[in-house]
Amino acid sequence: MGVPFEALLPYGIMIGMFAFTGGALGQLRWMQNGRKRPRHGLDIWDQVMMQRDRRLTGFARGQTDKAEAPAGFELNNPWKVEYRFF
Structure with missing residues (x-):
């Protein structure tokens, strides 16, 4: 005696939803x-x-071919200044 397909429908739906979400x-x-x-x-x-x-571009993986940075970019430095010697 085989397994009725109605018993396997919930498993098929769950696998389908996992695949769609992924x-x-x-x-x-x-x-x-x-x-x-x-x-x-x-x-x-x-x-x-x-x-x-x-x-520069708005995307983390974006690249630009412009030789000069846009206005205001020279003041937007990500590096932190470290004061070791006073």
Whole structure:
């Protein structure tokens, strides 16, 4: 005697919802990342450069070919000044 398909419907629905949610979250991450694959294992330098790119272009992975920074960018420095010697 086989298993009635009505008993397997909830499992199929749950698996389908997990697949849909995973795909939707992956698509959102891809769209928020400037239509590029997400990066993993970033070091401090990569994070600083991504912050710089975000300030220049609006996207963390965005790049620009302009040789000069926009107005006001010279005062927007992410590096913290360390006072060791007085």
